[in-house]
Amino acid sequence: MVAVASSPSLTKLRRKVRLGDTAGRIVGWLIVAGIVFWIGANIVKSPSQFFAAFLTGINNGALYALIALGYTMVYGIIELINFAHGDLFMLGTVISANVFVNWLGLGSLGASGLAGLLLSMVIAMIACAAINVGTEVIAYRRLRNAPKLAPLITAVGFSFIFQDIGINANGSAPKNWPIKTNLGGPSWNGFQLYQLILVLAVTVPLLLLMTFIVTRTNQGKAMRAVASDQDGARLMGINVNRTISFVFALGGALAGSAGALWIATHASNSYNLGLRLGLIAFTAAVLGGIGNLVGAVLGGLLIGVIEAVNNGAAYGLGQAWSQTVIFAILITLMVFKPEGLLGSRTTEKV
Amino acid sequence: MATTTRPSTIRQQGMSRFIWPISMLLVVVLLFLFYNNIEPNLQTNVANGINDWLPVATFNESMVWIIMALGLNVVVGYAGLLDLGYVAFWAIGGYTAGWLMAQPWANNWTFHLLSPTYLSKAPGIHVTFWLVLIVAGVVCAIAGIIIGAPTLRLRGDYLALVTLGFGEMIGQVARNGSIAGVNITNGDTGISSIDPIGTGFFGNFQGVPKVLTAFDDTYKLIVLAVLVAICMFVSLRIRDGRLGRAWLAIREDELAASMMGVNLVKTKLSAYAVGAFFGGLGGVGFASAVTGNVASSRFLFSVSITVLLMVVLGGMGNVWGVTIGAVILSWINSTGLSQFGVQFDEWTGLHVADKFQQNQFLLFGVVLVLMMLFRPGGLVPEKRTQKLMREAPRTEAESLGADITEAEVEDEFAHGEAAR
Secondary structure (H helix, E strand, O other): OOOOOOHHHHHHHOOOOOHHHHHHHHHHHHHHHHHHHHHHHHHHHOHHHHHHHHHHHHHHHHHHHHHHHHHHHHHHHHOOOOOOHHHHHHHHHHHHHHHHHHHOOOOEOOHHHHHHHHHHHHHHHHHHHHHHHHHHHHHHOOOOOOOOHHHHHHHHHHHHHHHHHHHHHHOOOOEEOOOEOOOOOOEEOOEEHHHHHHHHHHHHHHHHHHHHHHHHOHHHHHHHHHHHOHHHHHHOOOOHHHHHHHHHHHHHHHHHHHHHHHHHHHOEEOOOHHHHHHHHHHHHHHHHOOOOHHHHHHHHHHHHHHHHHHHHOOOOOOHHHHHHHHHHHHHHHHHHOOOOOOOOOOOOOO | OOOOOOHHHHHHHHHHHHHHHHHHHHHHHHHHHHHHHHHHHOOHHHHHHHHHHOOHHHHHHHHHHHHHHHHHHHHHHHOOOOOOOOHHHHHHHHHHHHHHEEOHHHOOOEEEEOOOHHHOOOOEEEEOHHHHHHHHHHHHHHHHHHHHHHHOOOOHHHHHHHHHHHHHHHHHHHHHOEEOOEEOOOOOOOEOOOOOEEOHHHHHOOOOOOEEOOOOHHHHHHHHHHHHHHHHHHHHHHHHOHHHHHHHHHHHOHHHHHHOOOOHHHHHHHHHHHHHHHHHHHHHHHHHHHHOOEOHHHOOHHHHHHHHHHHHHHOOOOHHHHHHHHHHHHHHHHHHHHHHHHHHHHHHOOOOHHHHHHOHHHHHHHHHHHHHHHOOOOOOOOHHHHHHHHOOOOOHHHHHHHHOOHHHHHHHHHHHHHHO
8 A cells, every 4th residue: 555666665775774764663652652641541530431432432433434444445446535435424314314204204213213213224225325336337437547536536526416415405504303312221421322232233233244245255255356456357257347336335335324323323414524424434444454344443443432532531632623633643644654553565566 | 757848849838938927917907907997987787797797806816716726736737646635725824914914813912024004003913915925835835845744655545635634634723723722813703804915116106006905906906916927937937847847757657757766755845835835825815815814714625625626627737727727616606606596597587596506516526527537637638648648548468568577588589589
């Protein structure tokens, strides 16, 4: 992943000890130590506040992981940062909220509410998958041999189109849906246990299913083959276009499920929600090592926890700075470990 | 891709780098004469039509957008580094103007430097517009280098993300207003009543105001056009020079360029610095001449995208194209779309004018996608890009030959000879 363009390939020629690398490593470890110290200080100062924030973080992080998986899979197969993915998630929230509230007429998550949630989630998943595949067929497929910038800018264009759909469906102000998010059950400091159980009950099976598809099925094998070499895969009789479309469908479905969960836990959305969450989720994907499924989940959980601790724990900068904190982490990571936590260094083909 | 420019083409380019800025200035002078002398004397319905569809203020705003687009063009068009956080420089430039040309958050400092005479008693910091331009440019260039430095090891897509992150961070700092208790940007309220531009020596001429207030849009047009001309000239001049050719080289193939001895670190950082410098000029121009204030609500991600759209629409790397793209889009943004909605309502009797404005995102998104699909070089593509587009892309199978070592080839050759 790293552009081994300049420095590393040169260091192979002159095997000198480079002070910059050592200093960089030291600074990197100092930052890690600082974060550990910060978390430790929060635990000591107010344990209950910290653990409530921590579990809220897991709750949000599971959603981020679902979105991040869409980014990481699409990147893994065609090296495209799908900028519109966050907005696809936003469309997922719009669709599921409309199905849940306007179509099914539900307002709380009781027994019928959970069934309704499941139905709205499935509808959102199908719709988002269809939209994502649609963008791929309309645009990205034709741009597969174009310069790198072209599909990226196209994705930005789709992000705008999706936001426009969101504005028309939802209005330009944030919309609060009449859904009771409080499920009862044990709660402290704003954290609700049942909510976490609900989120995990959806995300964990989905993640296991995803792992199963990628590692055990023929379609997954085809995905991995296309990711490593499109021409080679084509020569082996793999339908490359269909495989890539399948990846887009999977990513879109995950974004749709995340949208439904978001509505079930937050009960509000806005047309520009996708920008914020998309950025967070993409950061998560990069943090874990883009292209790596486990990394995306790990990155999502980490980002969720860091954000929640920053927002809720004793020594945090508060919500007003959460985006800055997340991006500061991202940029520091880019500087010291651009391949991510679980990613592997790859060399650039010449 | 080495540049093989013949002396004759260099001379042509040398001409063209004067032709564009000068002809642009000529157009602006004509516009100035039109708006200053002819338009007030026209029949009222004609004048109203012009004021509705092409007010001077629109031109002023589009001048600032041109400067921003030219700056982003250096980063994206010349050097091929996708920057999605360009609004950061607009913000930094704007706040520099706010700090140096106003009385932010009622401080008691008084400092004057070459400021227009009418301000001589005013409290606060008042520095002349022209000096603030340079200061803001330098501040932005430094910020650009700081933003660029972590991205040096990254490839295109990551780079886009990191620049986006910086843009969002600066936007959030602007919204939050203070860091560690020190008020920097005054939050959502922003800094208001920034000094207008003083005309100095030119104020002695008859009819020229001493200070360009909100009513002197026609004169502001001239000042901003001079800035645009400078930016155009610099863009064209740098492009032909050593640095510009190095930018084009890393845009086309970073690895090959570094093998040819292009210093990647220096080249990339200077692209960021020059692009950011332009951004700073635009920020000051906008704060001082167009709005007279800076507020955080303006520094959004969508602004970065709009500037990028101008560059893409016009033709990445082509100064002329980028200028056209900026004029068209800023006009659509500020006047065209809403005015078209009003006109549409008048014709059809419907009430959908709001819808036009509301669906701006749709228009921009569709334009971006369609441009990338059908005219990836932009409205006025750069010649170089055009050539590249015509070349068939080298597939993986074709580039396989590059792996064969020289020894193997010689070996094969020798065997072939022997067999014959």
